[in-house]
Amino acid sequence: MISEVISWLNDPSHWRDTRLMTGIPSQLEAHVRFSLIALAIALLIALPLGLLIGHTGRGTWLVSAANAIRALPTVGVLVLLVVLISPHYTGRTDVGFLIPTEIVLVLLAIPPILSNTVAGVQNVGPDVRDAALGMGMTGSEVLRKVELPCSLPLIFSGFRSATLQVIATATIASYVPLEGLGRFIYDGLAQQDFPQMIGGGVLVAALALLADLLLALIQRFVVSRGISGRFSRKVVVVGAPVSADVAQAELAAV
Amino acid sequence: MIPVASSQSSSPLHFWGYFLDHRKQDLTWLWDHVYLSLIPVVIGLVIALPLGWLSRRYKWVYPPMVSVMGLLYTIPSIALFVLVPPLFGLKALDPKQVPIALTVYSVALLVRVVADGLASVPEDVTQAATAVGMGRLRRLFSVELPIAVPVIAAGLRVATVANVSLVAVAGTIGQENLGRLFDEGKQLSTTGPYYPPIVLGIVLCVLLALAFDLLIVFGTRLLTPWRRAVQGR
Numbered sequence: 001m002i003s004e005v006i007s008w009l010n011d012p013s014h015w016r017d018t019r020l021m022t023g024i025p026s027q028l029e030a031h032v033r034f035s036l037i038a039l040a041i042a043l044l045i046a047l048p049l050g051l052l053i054g055h056t057g058r059g060t061w062l063v064s065a066a067n068a069i070r071a072l073p074t075v076g077v078l079v080l081l082v083v084l085i086s087p088h089y090t091g092r093t094d095v096g097f098l099i100p101t102e103i104v105l106v107l108l109a110i111p112p113i114l115s116n117t118v119a120g121v122q123n124v125g126p127d128v129r130d131a132a133l134g135m136g137m138t139g140s141e142v143l144r145k146v147e148l149p150c151s152l153p154l155i156f157s158g159f160r161s162a163t164l165q166v167i168a169t170a171t172i173a174s175y176v177p178l179e180g181l182g183r184f185i186y187d188g189l190a191q192q193d194f195p196q197m198i199g200g201g202v203l204v205a206a207l208a209l210l211a212d213l214l215l216a217l218i219q220r221f222v223v224s225r226g227i228s229g230r231f232s233r234k235v236v237v238v239g240a241p242v243s244a245d246v247a248q249a250e251l252a253a254v
Numbered sequence: 255m256i257p258v259a260s261s262q263s264s265s266p267l268h269f270w271g272y273f274l275d276h277r278k279q280d281l282t283w284l285w286d287h288v289y290l291s292l293i294p295v296v297i298g299l300v301i302a303l304p305l306g307w308l309s310r311r312y313k314w315v316y317p318p319m320v321s322v323m324g325l326l327y328t329i330p331s332i333a334l335f336v337l338v339p340p341l342f343g344l345k346a347l348d349p350k351q352v353p354i355a356l357t358v359y360s361v362a363l364l365v366r367v368v369a370d371g372l373a374s375v376p377e378d379v380t381q382a383a384t385a386v387g388m389g390r391l392r393r394l395f396s397v398e399l400p401i402a403v404p405v406i407a408a409g410l411r412v413a414t415v416a417n418v419s420l421v422a423v424a425g426t427i428g429q430e431n432l433g434r435l436f437d438e439g440k441q442l443s444t445t446g447p448y449y450p451p452i453v454l455g456i457v458l459c460v461l462l463a464l465a466f467d468l469l470i471v472f473g474t475r476l477l478t479p480w481r482r483a484v485q486g487r
Contacts (some may be wrong), residue, residue: 001339002340005340070415070419071415071419071460072456072459072460073418073419073422073433073455073456073459073460074419075423075425075436076422076433076435076436076455077456079439080439080449080452080453083447083452084447087446087447171330171332171333172423172426185333185336185427186427189347189427189428194346194347197346198337198339198340198346200333200336201332201335205329205330205333208328208329208330208333209325209328209329
């Protein structure tokens with residue numbers, strides 16, 4: 001079975017659009033597009049809200065409410081919204097399936113980002129906050145220049161788990177039906193073409209792993225080294241002469 | 255096979271009538287859902303306990319163990335469902351693929367929880383246990399694991415509630431459980447919206463998740479009588 005899956009993945013006709021089926025690159029593009037739209041909306045809602053709740057300490061019930069959503073079965077909510085919304089859109093358009101899918105994806109992505117942002121801001125030490133206020137920073141400056149950078153590691157871990165949830169659920173959206181890599185899984189199932197079904201599973205898993213890897217890399221560059229504690233050993237030694245390659249790296253960074 | 259809706263009402267609130275009309279089938283699916291959600295967590299815990307202990311006992315095991323488990327948890331559920339059969343030598347659609355995939359998730363989540371739970375045992379407590387003459391194994395079972403119960407139980411709650419939702423996903427690839435209700439609702443809605451099976455599925459899934467949650471909270475209370483003694487003082 002594994003060799004058939006490999007030959008399905010290696011078949012060049014599956015990597016371009018034909019009249020019979022949409023190719024892997026187009027489905028990948030659709031999958032990434034749905035996921036990015038949902039993540040952007042969720043980030044725009046959850047990040048400012050989380051920073052505000054964490055900063056003021058008010059409205060923490062919103063976090064519990066958002067977390068309660070997680071107990072809902074995703075497929076059920078997806079099918080319910082599709083049945084509710086899609087009859088209003090007829091003709092050759094997938095808007096009727098896209099809107100309910102995006103609603104579910106946004107609902108899924110908000111709780112991890114929101115709760116991690118609130119926890120991140122609340123975890124900033126009171127001494128750090130006092131020091132920032134003592135330097136004459138205003139409330140919004142403390143939030144932007146101290147609390148946000150300090151809570152970035154937690155915000156990132158929330159965003160990463162939101163991304164994984166969204167990619168996973170966007171796959172299930174192919175069942176309602178919508179384009180995306182999940183198409184191969186559900187089409188393979190319907191046609192009893194199991195190499196296609198399992199090949200689709202390989203592609204989805206690869207996309208999720210790559211997305212997580214990419215975000216981990218971005219996190220390395222965005223989070224201050226003073227917070228993540230990642231220092232080059234050469235620099236940590238106090239008073240040690242700065243070696244040539246470190247100096248060069250610093251020049252390149254400027 | 256799709257049972258023909260015997261009642262005409264398609265109102266979302268008609269889900270209870272729908273349940274009564276298809277009681278036998280729905281109860282079978284409910285039971286399938288119960289054991290598909292619970293058994294993987296139990297097997298997962300049995301596998302995770304030695305792995306978690308190992309990554310606590312030998313410090314160098316912890317980082318690679320956590321990375322591998324995190325990687326497994328990254329794989330989307332529907333992808334893992336279809337990837338399990340070729341990796342485990344099953345047929346492409348096998349009733350065993352769902353419990354195996356969910357066991358993988360449970361292990362991935364619980365190894366870290368067990369390791370962190372064992373790490374939460376205060377150093378002076380383990381030293382006291384050693385001082386009264388306990389061997390390593392006896393100390394583990396009669397001191398360290400009981401103290402780690404609250405942390406492990408918190409992980410079990412997350413794993414079980416997640417499983418209830420994930421089992422429903424397996425319904426979309428034709429596995430028998432409450433997820434079939436959503437498939438049924440989708441197919442009955444081709445001409446016009448028909449809500450009862452969909453709403454029934456959501457209600458039963460939420461109730462199931464709630465029941466499991468309460469069960470674990472109650473079990474934790476029974477297993478940790480000393481916490482109540484401390485709180486009641």
